[in-house]
Amino acid sequence: xxxxxxxxxxxxxxxxxxxxxxxxxxxxxxxxxxxxxxANPARFLRIAKPLTPVLTxxxxxxxxxxxxxxxxxxxxDYLQGDTVRIMYIHVPTAWLGMGGWSGIAIxxxxxxxxxxxxxAIAARAIAAPGAxxxxxxxxxxxxxxxxxxxTWWQWDGRLTxxxxxxxxxxxxxxxxxxxxxxxxxxxxxxxxxxAGTILLPIIRYSVVWWNTLHQGPSIGLTKSTIAGAILWPLxxxxxxxxxxxxGVVLMRxxxxxxxxxxxxxxxxxxxx
Amino acid sequence: MxxxxxxxxxxxxxxxxxxxxxxxxxSALKDQAAFFYAPSDVxxxxxxxxxxxxxxxxxxxxxxARAEDGVTVRFTVTDGQATTPVTFAGIVPDLFxxxxxxxxEGSFRPDGAFVATNLLAKHDEKYMPPELAKTSAGTxxxxxxLTK
Numbered sequence: 001x002x003x004x005x006x007x008x009x010x011x012x013x014x015x016x017x018x019x020x021x022x023x024x025x026x027x028x029x030x031x032x033x034x035x036x037x038x039a040n041p042a043r044f045l046r047i048a049k050p051l052t053p054v055l056t057x058x059x060x061x062x063x064x065x066x067x068x069x070x071x072x073x074x075x076x077d078y079l080q081g082d083t084v085r086i087m088y089i090h091v092p093t094a095w096l097g098m099g100g101w102s103g104i105a106i107x108x109x110x111x112x113x114x115x116x117x118x119x120a121i122a123a124r125a126i127a128a129p130g131a132x133x134x135x136x137x138x139x140x141x142x143x144x145x146x147x148x149x150x151t152w153w154q155w156d157g158r159l160t161x162x163x164x165x166x167x168x169x170x171x172x173x174x175x176x177x178x179x180x181x182x183x184x185x186x187x188x189x190x191x192x193x194x195a196g197t198i199l200l201p202i203i204r205y206s207v208v209w210w211n212t213l214h215q216g217p218s219i220g221l222t223k224s225t226i227a228g229a230i231l232w233p234l235x236x237x238x239x240x241x242x243x244x245x246x247g248v249v250l251m252r253x254x255x256x257x258x259x260x261x262x263x264x265x266x267x268x269x270x271x272x
Numbered sequence: 273m274x275x276x277x278x279x280x281x282x283x284x285x286x287x288x289x290x291x292x293x294x295x296x297x298x299s300a301l302k303d304q305a306a307f308f309y310a311p312s313d314v315x316x317x318x319x320x321x322x323x324x325x326x327x328x329x330x331x332x333x334x335x336x337a338r339a340e341d342g343v344t345v346r347f348t349v350t351d352g353q354a355t356t357p358v359t360f361a362g363i364v365p366d367l368f369x370x371x372x373x374x375x376x377e378g379s380f381r382p383d384g385a386f387v388a389t390n391l392l393a394k395h396d397e398k399y400m401p402p403e404l405a406k407t408s409a410g411t412x413x414x415x416x417x418l419t420k
Contacts, residue, residue, distance in 0.1 A: 075401035075402070075403075076401070076402070077399050077400065077401070077402075078400055078401065078402040078404070078405030079367055079372075079395070079405070080367070080395065080399075084399055087399070105287070109280075109283045109284070109287065112279060112283050113276060113279045113280040113283055114276065147366065148367060148393065148395050149365065149367075149375075149392045149393055149394065149395065150365035150366075150367075150391065150392050150393055151392055154307070154392070155307075156307040157305050157307060194283065194286055194287060194290065195290060197287060197290055197291065198290045198291070198293060198294045199294075200291075200294075201291055201294045201295055201298070202294050202297070202298060205295070205298055206298070209298050209299060209302060210298070210301070210302060210305050210306055210307065211306035211307045211308050211309075211310065211328060212307050213307050213308075213375055213392060213394060215394070215395050215396050215397040216396075216397045217397060218397040218398070218399065225396075225397045225398045225399070226397075226398070226399040226400075227399060227400035227401060227404050229400075229401050229404070230399050230400065230401060231399075
């Protein structure tokens with residue numbers, strides 16, 4: 001039972017030092033063998049290397065096509081006029097700003113449960129693009145709000161909770177970096193990554209449960225209140241932005257892995 | 273149960289607790305976190321005269337009138353249950369129109385009228401091309417958040 005709260009760090013030296021420690025997951029008792037195959041850093045790098053340019057360039061191409069279509073082919077809105085076109089950037093950035101944090105939360109859980117360093121690296125890699133997309137969401141929303149609402153910014157529930165998510169991203173970046181620099185075990189950023197999830201339902205339901213200046217959700221699981229003629233480029237940019245985001249995350253994961261490798265080598269050289 | 277499964281259960285419980293806490297906070301803050309009062313909120317709870325508040329709702333159809341001075345606008349804000357008369361002197365936002373959402377910043381006068389110092393247009397979740405809007409003009413602004 002003592003192991004219930006035993007969040008021992010992953011590094012292998014602990015495994016060697018403590019025989020009672022459960023065997024590393026990839027050696028024996030992993031419950032999801034199919035997923036486990038990707039948790040091996042060497043195998044991950046073999047797959048990630050060719051996948052990075054494919055995802056990134058395919059994403060950029062789809063965003064370019066979707067934006068072009070959204071700027072030229074779709075009709076303006078009956079009330080907002082051409083301002084509605086900001087949606088083709090605003091919605092994907094909002095989606096990925098929140099989706100990014102879901103990724104951090106899932107990776108953090110995976111790290112705390114299976115203690116695999118690749119999960120912690122994934123969480124760290126998501127934070128910077130996630131923060132960037134959250135910031136882009138706030139900026140494009142502000143540009144849309146000025147002509148539509150008549151204000152750049154108001155402290156309503158949706159706008160404020162999204163701004164908080166941006167700040168939480170920035171805090172996470174600082175925390176994860178500090179933890180890595182002090183050779184921490186990554187548990188504190190992981191717990192922060194799970195705790196930050198509290199903002200996701202707040203952002204999602206702020207416009208449903210509270211009076212807000214921001215309108216309610218336009219796109220549900222089954223239907224949308226956006227006319228088809230305006231809506232159809234949105235899935236294109238949404239897919240493109242998601243692929244691009246994934247490409248950037250893979251790029252950053254490879255960078256973090258390379259840095260860890262270089263630092264380990266430097267440490268070995270310093271000792272010798 | 274292995275240690276790994278225990279950690280998995282613990283982590284999932286933590287996430288469930290966090291999400292439940294967020295949803296509880298959301299519903300508990302329903303009144304305090306409101307961006308504006310609706311006319312029926314004002315009727316039910318009352319708002320002190322002179323306090324700076326926001327009033328939100330739909331601009332009632334046929335209620336917008338301009339005073340002789342040319343800058344003062346009078347209209348009625350409704351949420352389907354109660355109405356509040358509003359006066360505003362200044363430039364209204366482009367999207368301000370009858371039957372559409374509005375959020376007025378200002379304060380109540382002793383006679384129950386609302387004097388706005390600033391108007392914000394509230395957009396709804398419906399987006400459509402102009403030709404489609406003409407065919408469904410009657411219902412297009414009826415947002416869930418503004419009419420109770």
